[in-house]
Amino acid sequence: MAINGFGVTEFQLYLLRRMADYHPGLVEDAVRRLGATRASMREANKRWQAMVRAPGFPRGAGRYAAVLGPAEASLPRRIGDLACTARQWALPLWPGLRFEVLLGPAEIGAPVLNEWLVRAADVPVPVLRTAADLVPWGCVVGDVGAAFPGAVPREGSAPTRFRLDFAAPDADGRVRPWEAEFTWGLLQEVRPGAGGR
Numbered sequence: 001m002a003i004n005g006f007g008v009t010e011f012q013l014y015l016l017r018r019m020a021d022y023h024p025g026l027v028e029d030a031v032r033r034l035g036a037t038r039a040s041m042r043e044a045n046k047r048w049q050a051m052v053r054a055p056g057f058p059r060g061a062g063r064y065a066a067v068l069g070p071a072e073a074s075l076p077r078r079i080g081d082l083a084c085t086a087r088q089w090a091l092p093l094w095p096g097l098r099f100e101v102l103l104g105p106a107e108i109g110a111p112v113l114n115e116w117l118v119r120a121a122d123v124p125v126p127v128l129r130t131a132a133d134l135v136p137w138g139c140v141v142g143d144v145g146a147a148f149p150g151a152v153p154r155e156g157s158a159p160t161r162f163r164l165d166f167a168a169p170d171a172d173g174r175v176r177p178w179e180a181e182f183t184w185g186l187l188q189e190v191r192p193g194a195g196g197r
Contacts (some may be wrong), residue, residue, distance in 0.1 A: 006047055009034050011067050012093050013044035015117075015184050018160045022181070022188035023136050030093055060110055061087050061101050068099070073121075077102065084113065088120075096123040097140060097186070116162070116185025118142055130169045131178050134190045141185050160184055165193055 013036055020027045020041075031041055051057045058066050064087070065071065071087035078084065083105050088098035094117060102114040117140055119125060126139055128147035144164055145151045151166035162182045170176050177193030 004047075004051070006044070006051065006067050008068055008091065009036065010044040010047065012091055013041040014048045015091075015099075016093075017041050017045040018158075019183045019186070019188065022183065026137055033093065060112055061103055064089065064099075064101055064115075072098065079113070085110070088118070090120075091117075094186070096120055100185075116141070116182075118185060130171065130173075131176075131190055132171055134168075134180060134187060136188055137186055139187050141182055144180055144187070154179075156181065156183075 012034060013031065016027050016030055027041075028038070031038060036044075052063060057063060061071070068089045072090050073086075073088040075086045075088070076083065077086045079102075085103045085106075086100050087103065088100045091097070091099050096119065097117045098120050100114075100116060100118045101112055103110040104113050119140055119142055125143050125146065126133070128134060128139060128143060134144065141153075141162055141164060144166065145153075148166040148168050151164045154163040154165055156162045160183055162185065164180045164182070165177065166180065167175050167177055178190055179193045180190045181188050
């Protein structure tokens, strides 16, 4: 499935473009696995931005179906009093994850509330006991939130970024505050939190 030559590969390149600020080496390896170049990654980002601004391009979940095909799963979710729907797609670069689009209630037009990578339902969550267990691209927001109860979500430094503040043991076993930064829901870096530096 693709629209105007923009399909799964190009969509993955678009996601990678937003991760390049953190780990250019990981991104470079992923771009090569896709048989692409840094220039094609930049072009994919540019094309996606142009498509989503075009008047005739589908809105909401339809834009993802246009380039990724039908969702692999459509799951009911409750967010407080809201009855929402999560649609998920498999992406070859991250076989243990799914790209998830969270849609608001149909009665208000099913707006996109969130879009990011999540752990696939049939894939075990990595064992996360200390901050050292949190390696770049090794886990998603939900994994860290489940491993360290009390984690507090924070707004990221850009629209595709997300942050969690949490407490976890360091290499010496001392519990300290940490900040985990994610892009598209995938862990990019962990740094000491306020009061833990």
